[in-house]
Amino acid sequence: MEIRNLVCTFGGRKVVDDVSLRIRAGQVTCLLGPSGCGKSTTLRMIAGIEMQDSGEIYVDGKLICDTVFRVPPERREIGLMFQDFALFPHLSVADNVAFGLKGPKEKKRARVEELLAKVDLLRYIDGYPHQLSGGEQQRVALARALAPRPRIMLMDEPFSGLDNRLRDGIRDETLAILKEEDAAVLLVTHEPEEAMRMADEIALMRRGRIVQQGAPYNVYTRPVDKAAVSFFSDINVLRAEVNGALAQTPFGQFLAPGVPDGTKVEIVFRPQHLKLDFDRGGKGPMPTPSDGVAARGVVERARFLGNESLVEFRMDHDGSILKATVPNVFMPQQGRVMWLTIRRDRCFVFPA
Numbered sequence: 001m002e003i004r005n006l007v008c009t010f011g012g013r014k015v016v017d018d019v020s021l022r023i024r025a026g027q028v029t030c031l032l033g034p035s036g037c038g039k040s041t042t043l044r045m046i047a048g049i050e051m052q053d054s055g056e057i058y059v060d061g062k063l064i065c066d067t068v069f070r071v072p073p074e075r076r077e078i079g080l081m082f083q084d085f086a087l088f089p090h091l092s093v094a095d096n097v098a099f100g101l102k103g104p105k106e107k108k109r110a111r112v113e114e115l116l117a118k119v120d121l122l123r124y125i126d127g128y129p130h131q132l133s134g135g136e137q138q139r140v141a142l143a144r145a146l147a148p149r150p151r152i153m154l155m156d157e158p159f160s161g162l163d164n165r166l167r168d169g170i171r172d173e174t175l176a177i178l179k180e181e182d183a184a185v186l187l188v189t190h191e192p193e194e195a196m197r198m199a200d201e202i203a204l205m206r207r208g209r210i211v212q213q214g215a216p217y218n219v220y221t222r223p224v225d226k227a228a229v230s231f232f233s234d235i236n237v238l239r240a241e242v243n244g245a246l247a248q249t250p251f252g253q254f255l256a257p258g259v260p261d262g263t264k265v266e267i268v269f270r271p272q273h274l275k276l277d278f279d280r281g282g283k284g285p286m287p288t289p290s291d292g293v294a295a296r297g298v299v300e301r302a303r304f305l306g307n308e309s310l311v312e313f314r315m316d317h318d319g320s321i322l323k324a325t326v327p328n329v330f331m332p333q334q335g336r337v338m339w340l341t342i343r344r345d346r347c348f349v350f351p352a
């Protein structure tokens with residue numbers, strides 16, 4: 001499926017602003033962005049339950065919707081799964097799953113059994129939604145959405161009603177089933193972890209626009225701007241001015257190729273890319289030539305987060321705070337002097 005230049009305006013405000021996207025069979029594309037950035041509206045236009053102001057939607061190269069022509073929602077071969085996946089309470093599990101199916105009774109029953117087996121709920125086939133847990137209801141909703149073999153699945157925060165521990169398992173199961181069914185999936189989420197876990201491709205959305213698109217690894221390791229870095233994790237920022245394509249900082253020089261002299265830049269990096277060294281009773285850090293210069297800081301606060309520790313340092317050179325994460329337990333005392341270096345290959349230099 002391909003959408004081209006979709007625009008949607010509410011009360012004069014462009015909520016979706018020139019969004020183009022292509023999703024492929026057997027792949028999960030995640031539309032990822034903060035609350036209110038226009039993800040759900042994009043999904044609703046694709047589903048046909050919201051009309052765009054301009055732009056087109058194609059499936060297999062065939063136009064299914066522009067501002068004049070419009071295939072009605074029920075004929076778009078699209079499966080929908082939303083956050084409030086409401087099953088029909090008065091229908092049995094079997095009838096819920098069979099809801100969108102047409103054809104002879106035996107064939108429908110066979111498909112219902114096949115899907116309930118896939119989501120491991122065959123034993124509840126004659127049960128009712130209220131007899132199931134939240135996670136089980138969610139799996140029935142998945143079976144219902146997949147029953148008519150939609151070529152496209154649109155999922156809007158489908159896992160957000162589930163508790164954390166349950167969620168990881170259900171995400172993985174859902175992913176396996178979606179792959180088996182070979183649907184093209186567009187999943188909307190505001191959680192970066194969910195996108196990283198589920199997506200073959202991430203489209204990062206902000207204020208109605210797609211600002212970056214690519215495989216999760218690329219989006220994470222080659223972000224387009226500071227906001228794209230900070231969407232996935234905490235960040236540290238150093239400010240500097242460029243001279244001779246180099247930004248000068250207390251941590252040494254950073255390459256700023258093509259940036260004119262005098263430009264103010266921000267050097268952005270994640271807390272896990274700050275390396276720590278001890279003071280050795282005033283002797284200072286071990287030399288680390290590849291990582292530039294070590295800067296001196298004093299521990300302000302240390303917290304244990306479970307599989308890592310977060311340590312905040314007040315830096316000697318300007319009194320700013322830098323955050324470092326360290327695997328496992330590392331809880332240095334407040335006031336302890338340490339030396340910090342930055343992983344050069346994990347820094348991003350952006351115009352300020």
Ligand SMILES: Nc1ncnc2c1ncn2[C@@H]1O[C@H](COP(=O)(O)OP(=O)(O)OP(=O)(O)O)[C@@H](O)[C@H]1O
Nearest residue numbers: 010011015033034035036037038039040041042190
């Ligand atoms: N029918 C509508 N009328 C007016 N404004 C709307 C309508 N639907 C959505 N909006 C506004 O459009 C913006 C985008 O909404 P949308 O639901 O697409 O965002 P979202 O990225 O999916 O956010 P969330 O993750 O919170 O659901 C919001 O500011 C919302 O208030």
